[in-house]
Amino acid sequence: MAITDKIYVKNHRQLASQLETSIPKGAFKGATLDLLYTGDGLAKLDEATRERVLDFAEDFLDCDCDNNPYCGHPERKFVRYLLELRAQGLGPDAIVDVMSDEYMLYAYPGDVLSFLDQSVRTLEAVEALAEVEGDDEMERRAAEAARELSG
Numbered sequence: 001m002a003i004t005d006k007i008y009v010k011n012h013r014q015l016a017s018q019l020e021t022s023i024p025k026g027a028f029k030g031a032t033l034d035l036l037y038t039g040d041g042l043a044k045l046d047e048a049t050r051e052r053v054l055d056f057a058e059d060f061l062d063c064d065c066d067n068n069p070y071c072g073h074p075e076r077k078f079v080r081y082l083l084e085l086r087a088q089g090l091g092p093d094a095i096v097d098v099m100s101d102e103y104m105l106y107a108y109p110g111d112v113l114s115f116l117d118q119s120v121r122t123l124e125a126v127e128a129l130a131e132v133e134g135d136d137e138m139e140r141r142a143a144e145a146a147r148e149l150s151g
């Protein structure tokens, strides 16, 4: 399962009651995106919640694809966001705190940790493959990125 399947809406029950309907907990689930990011849904939210939802939409759902938000870009952008927080030196708990503050989302720190470990292993595989291929530039970049993520 991708990490974006393990990102949840905080205050889920409260949000559902504002929307007067039930929504899945998963932030990237289709029904959540549909309900939260259509005019109707937004209008029903209290102001603090709406601001966070709009920030999320602006930062992750802003591409022009016809099938937005189902084009895969929101998930990819969110993965990049997580990796950037890690590269700034944040650990899993701090990363979860930041996403709660900024977007009213949460994840289990253990899931974030597994994702980061997996990312480092992927980069190490890229590095090893680049070495075999004799691609020095790619090897260097992968090594550097893995180092950033390892903290």
Ligand SMILES: [Zn+2]
Residues within 6 Å of the ligand: 063, 064, 065, 068, 071, 072, 073, 074
């Ligand atoms: Zn897109």
